[in-house]
Amino acid sequence: xxxxxxxxxxxxxxxxxxxxxxxxxxxxxxxxxxxxxxxxxxxxxxxxxxxxxxxxxxxxxxxxxxxxxxxxxxxxxxxxxxxxxxxxxxxxxxxxxxxxxxxxxxxxxxxxxxxxxxxxxxxxxxxxxxxxxxxxxxxxxx
Numbered sequence: 730x731x732x733x734x735x736x737x738x739x740x741x742x743x744x745x746x747x748x749x750x751x752x753x754x755x756x757x758x759x760x761x762x763x764x765x766x767x768x769x770x771x772x773x774x775x776x777x778x779x780x781x782x783x784x785x786x787x788x789x790x791x792x793x794x795x796x797x798x799x800x801x802x803x804x805x806x807x808x809x810x811x812x813x814x815x816x817x818x819x820x821x822x823x824x825x826x827x828x829x830x831x832x833x834x835x836x837x838x839x840x841x842x843x844x845x846x847x848x849x850x851x852x853x854x855x856x857x858x859x860x861x862x863x864x865x866x867x868x869x870x871x
Contacts, residue, residue, distance in 0.1 A: 730811060730812070730813050730814050731811070731812045731813050732809055732810070732811050732828075732829065733777075733809065733810040733811075733812075734807065734808075734809050734828075735758065735768065735807075735808040735809065735810060736758045736759060736760045736761075736807065736808065737758070737759045737760075737806070737807050738756045738757060738758055738759065738765060738803040738804055738805070738806060738807075738808060739756060739757065739759055739804065739805060740754065740755065740756050740804050740805070741755055741756065741757045741762075742755065743755055743764070754802075754804070756802065756803060756804040758808075765802070765803060765804075768798075769798040769799050769801075772798035772810065773797060773798050773799060775810065775812075776796070776812075777796070777810045777811060777812040778794055778795070778796060778810070778811045778812075778814060778818040778821065779794070779795055779796070779797075779798045779801055779808065779809070779810050779811075780792075780793065780794045780801075780808070780809050780810075780811065780818075780821060780826075781793045781794075781801050781802075781803045781806040781807070781808060782806060782807040782808075782809055782826050783805065783806045783807070785836065786836065786837045787837075788825045788834060789807070789825065789826045789827070789828075790823060790824070790825055790826070790834055791821045791822055791823060791824045791825075791826055791831065792806060792822070793822070794818040794819060794821050794822055795818060796818060809826070
């Protein structure tokens with residue numbers, strides 16, 4: 730597996746672009762200012778998996794994957810390109826990426842004590858919240 734890091738991307742507002750009048754959102758690579766749409770055209774020619782990776786709770790996590798770069802939009806993300814893999818690109822979603830490999834990832838949740846403090850600070854009724862939570866889970870599972 731070969732991994733190519735294309736860098737981090739951010740939103741920008743080009744001063745004069747023909748698509749600007751059509752409410753198109755733009756992003757560029759931070760390192761050199763390269764426009765995403767320009768790079769995506771080049772990446773469409775490669776038979777690789779493209780991925781957006783975002784910092785979530787201190788872990789770099791694969792957010793979206795595609796063979797076709799035009800299916801992605803790396804705003805506020807890192808873009809990586811992976812070649813030499815046999816897995817379907819969907820298998821990489823929600824995996825932690827350490828710069829060299831992918832591992833299973835589970836989202837960290839705030840500690841119970843923090844939730845208790847928030848409930849108290851907001852003046853919420855814990856019993857009503859619990860009832861609402863149970864009710865939603867029954868509808869979803871039922």
